[in-house]
Amino acid sequence: MPAHHTSLQRLTQGLREVGPALFNGVPQPHEELLALVWGPRFDRVHALGLAAHQPEQAARTLPALLSAADCFDTLAAQSQRRLRSLILRHHRLYA
Template identity: 65%
Template sequence: MSPTLEPIHRLAQGVRAHGPALLSGMPEPHDELMSLVWGPRFDREHAMGLVARQPSVAAHTLPALLAAADHFDALHAGAQGRLRRLIVRHRALCAVSVPAEAAHGERA
């Protein structure tokens, strides 16, 4: 993996590991994730609100979330933008797969 993509990959691994617990029950999880990384610094206040919603998983998600915040803040602007584009791309891919799954379920 290129040194340029390694920090983004590290952040993505954390989202894969802790995102489902942190974002469960949210109507638009991609919007929540994007709101954390929209500005030049990770929105720790919003992140604490997400953690507060899920006290049963806070012990596992909070340290990972704070580490992700530090990693994001250390990224240069180009890498931060790339991460945002990856979130948008993932959202689009999920939107395409949901109707296909729904159509498949209706035929069964």
Template identity: 65%
Template sequence: MSPTLEPIHRLAQGVRKHGPALLAGMPDPHDELMSLVWGPRFDREHALGLVARQPAAAAQTLPALLAAADHFDTLHSGAQGRLRKLIVRHRALRVVDSARGPAHGADA
């Protein structure tokens, strides 16, 4: 993996692992992710609000979320922009998969 993409890949792994618990029940998880990384700094206040909604999972998700926040804040603006584009791309892929039906949309 290229050194340019490695930091983004690390963040994506955390989202795959902890995202389902953190974003459970949210109408649009992609909007929630985007709101966390929209600015030049990770929105920790919004993240804490998401964690507060899922107290049973907080012990596992909070440390990972704060580590992701610190990691995001160290990324240069180009890498932050690539991460945002990946979120938008993933949303578009999920929309296409859901339009195809359940047989095609599993675990995209």
């Protein structure tokens, strides 16, 4: 299995684990998630703002979120685009 595929799997798994706590009460979670990964680097400032809205979950979500950020930043551009495509597809299926 290519390394970029493994990294993408690890990233998506981490986001699945912290997503429910991080996006709890957020009206448009898919849009928020896309905002985090829209550019070539993970938007850590935006992520910290989301985490600040869930202070009781911060101890659990912050380490996983920062790990996801580091993982995203190491992905090749093609893998970053694939992740965005997966988020958009998931949004269409569950919207």
